[in-house]
Amino acid sequence: MRTVQFFDTTLRDGEQSPGVNLSTGEKVEIALQLEKLGVHVIEAGFAASSPGDFQSVQAVGRAVKKPVVVTLARAVEKDIEAAWEALKDAEHPGIHIFLATSPIHRKYKLNMTKEQVLERAEYAVRLAKKNFPHVEFSTEDGGRTEKEFLAQVAERVIEAGADVLNIPDTVGYMTPEEYAGIFRYLKQHVPNIDRVRLSAHCHDDLGMAVANSLAAIEAGVEQVEGTINGIGERAGNAALEEIAMALKTRESYYQVQTDLELKEIAKTSRMVSKLTGMLVPGNKAVVGANAFAHEAGIHQDGMLKNRSTYEIMSPETVGQTASQLVMGKHSGRHAFRDKLTQMGYQLNDEQINQLFIRFKELTDRKKRIEDEDLISLVEEKWGESQEVLTFEAVHLSYSSQLLPTASIRIRDARDGQVKEEAACGNGSVDAIFKAVDRVVGESMELVDYKIHSVTHGTDALGEVYVRLRQGDVTVQGRGVSTDVLEASARAYVNAVNRVLLRRDSRQEQLKKELTPAGS
Numbered sequence: 001m002r003t004v005q006f007f008d009t010t011l012r013d014g015e016q017s018p019g020v021n022l023s024t025g026e027k028v029e030i031a032l033q034l035e036k037l038g039v040h041v042i043e044a045g046f047a048a049s050s051p052g053d054f055q056s057v058q059a060v061g062r063a064v065k066k067p068v069v070v071t072l073a074r075a076v077e078k079d080i081e082a083a084w085e086a087l088k089d090a091e092h093p094g095i096h097i098f099l100a101t102s103p104i105h106r107k108y109k110l111n112m113t114k115e116q117v118l119e120r121a122e123y124a125v126r127l128a129k130k131n132f133p134h135v136e137f138s139t140e141d142g143g144r145t146e147k148e149f150l151a152q153v154a155e156r157v158i159e160a161g162a163d164v165l166n167i168p169d170t171v172g173y174m175t176p177e178e179y180a181g182i183f184r185y186l187k188q189h190v191p192n193i194d195r196v197r198l199s200a201h202c203h204d205d206l207g208m209a210v211a212n213s214l215a216a217i218e219a220g221v222e223q224v225e226g227t228i229n230g231i232g233e234r235a236g237n238a239a240l241e242e243i244a245m246a247l248k249t250r251e252s253y254y255q256v257q258t259d260l261e262l263k264e265i266a267k268t269s270r271m272v273s274k275l276t277g278m279l280v281p282g283n284k285a286v287v288g289a290n291a292f293a294h295e296a297g298i299h300q301d302g303m304l305k306n307r308s309t310y311e312i313m314s315p316e317t318v319g320q321t322a323s324q325l326v327m328g329k330h331s332g333r334h335a336f337r338d339k340l341t342q343m344g345y346q347l348n349d350e351q352i353n354q355l356f357i358r359f360k361e362l363t364d365r366k367k368r369i370e371d372e373d374l375i376s377l378v379e380e381k382w383g384e385s386q387e388v389l390t391f392e393a394v395h396l397s398y399s400s401q402l403l404p405t406a407s408i409r410i411r412d413a414r415d416g417q418v419k420e421e422a423a424c425g426n427g428s429v430d431a432i433f434k435a436v437d438r439v440v441g442e443s444m445e446l447v448d449y450k451i452h453s454v455t456h457g458t459d460a461l462g463e464v465y466v467r468l469r470q471g472d473v474t475v476q477g478r479g480v481s482t483d484v485l486e487a488s489a490r491a492y493v494n495a496v497n498r499v500l501l502r503r504d505s506r507q508e509q510l511k512k513e514l515t516p517a518g519s
């Protein structure tokens with residue numbers, strides 16, 4: 001099986017994404033991770049473009065040991081000289097010279113004739129070859145170039161000593177069949193084409209960058225270029241992780257292998273996203289947060305029976321966390337039961353059915369169902385009839401200069417009394433919780449406090465979760481209200497109820513254990 005090499009240009013074409021600017025340290029960090037991922041070539045930048053990029057290319061060249069490190073250069077002396085200056089100490093230095101070949105670029109951008117382009121391309125490659133052991137030449141806008149002229153350029157740069165010939169679809173205009181056709185044509189019409197490694201470089205303007213790269217591989221290219229997470233100029237470049245996983249998952253179809261350490265993909269993706277500030281969309285193939293998450297009941301049921309029903313690759317292969325069955329509006333009973341079992345609740349069919357009705361009601365109100373929601377669902381269902389404390393009212397007095405004071409009214413079912421207490425606190429929520437503690441006559445340790453909005457807008461329902469500990473008892477409480485302070489009071493009272501009930505049921509149990517049998 002033949003091997004396709006990966007040329008990563010996250011640090012050059014990827015950095016051309018509007019708003020991205022990587023420091024030298026950040027480029028080195030990403031380059032070292034790309035080395036772990038096993039890419040064959042790292043394009044570290046464009047040395048002649050600025051002193052900062054020169055420094056980055058130099059630093060990456062010095063830091064990385066295994067991959068070839070290249071810098072981009074125009075077909076002009078000063079760029080080629082700057083490239084050598086930056087990379088002369090690198091373990092495997094390389095240069096990537098480009099010159100546009102299409103009629104549009106020749107006429108409007110370069111103002112050059114075909115003959116001038118041929119001469120300049122040959123000249124630049126010969127010049128670079130004096131120093132660089134690895135010279136790649138790119139026919140910028142190759143996709144929109146006359147095939148016959150591309151063949152002439154190819155012949156001249158091969159003659160001049162190029163090691164790699166890249167035909168970029170610079171503007172993402174090609175269809176897979178057309179793009180593959182260019183490589184087939186060159187293979188048929190260029191003498192000595194076997195002396196160079198053919199390379200594909202695709203942009204995603206029409207969403208076809210990965211498909212075009214794969215088509216080029218089918219047509220025989222030995223190198224693909226792209227970026228991590230598909231970042232890059234305009235709509236971006238081909239996403240290398242997607243090409244890699246397509247080749248791996250459909251290996252028997254493509255009959256091609258890579259040298260990549262696939263398990264490093266997720267880590268590399270996270271690092272690039274963090275350092276470039278370009279967030280990865282949840283639904284992004286291979287590395288998106290939802291790439292291995294299943295929400296629909298029918299899919300979840302299939303997954304529980306056999307993962308292959310809905311997963312063509314496993315998240316572990318790319319270093320992602322395990323597949324998730326996400327609880328939500330579309331979940332079914334199989335996944336619901338499985339989730340509760342994982343959370344330690346052993347429930348019978350009748351109990352599952354009862355809870356499932358409540359769960360579906362909740363999913364209509366709430367976008368994301370957390371574990372806390374399910375805990376509340378289970379505990380509310382079997383705890384509500386025994387509620388000890390019932391929240392009735394809360395009043396807050398707040399000023400920016402003084403400690404806030406909360407007054408609370410609670411009905412206590414143990415003696416039938418309505419009780420009121422007030423307390424000051426370090427903030428309104430703290431004052432409320434202390435007032436409740438006074439009503440109960442004991443204090444609890446607040447372990448966690450979370451607030452979510454259930455709906456949108458300023459009148460959104462606020463939902464508060466608290467987690468309380470007393471001794472070895474830890475409980476959750478949940479409260480909902482359009483006012484977040486009232487939701488906080490309700491959540492705290494709800495949790496205190498659970499502490500009291502848990503304690504009562506333990507004492508019951510203890511009494512039973514201590515009472516001699518038959519008495």
Ligand SMILES: CC(=O)SCCNC(=O)CCNC(=O)[C@H](O)C(C)(C)COP(=O)(O)OP(=O)(O)OC[C@H]1O[C@@H](n2cnc3c(N)ncnc32)[C@H](O)[C@@H]1OP(=O)(O)O
Nearest residue numbers: 046048049050073074075076098099100109110140170233
């Ligand atoms: C398809 C791609 O991704 S190509 C890479 C694109 N990346 C970048 O451009 C990022 C870095 N670029 C830069 O920092 C700047 O553009 C620089 C420093 C390289 C050049 O800046 P300037 O000298 O101010 O030129 P400017 O960018 O305005 O114009 C480009 C010039 O290079 C010429 N040129 C463009 N491509 C090439 C090439 N491959 N070989 C030779 N000359 C070229 C243009 O015709 C133009 O020349 P002109 O001034 O005679 O009209």
Ligand SMILES: CC(C)C(=O)C(=O)O
Nearest residue numbers: 098138140141168170
């Ligand atoms: C410099 C070249 C290879 C490029 O990025 C492109 O044509 O898209």
Ligand SMILES: [Mg+2]
Nearest residue numbers: 013168170201
């Ligand atoms: Mg490009």
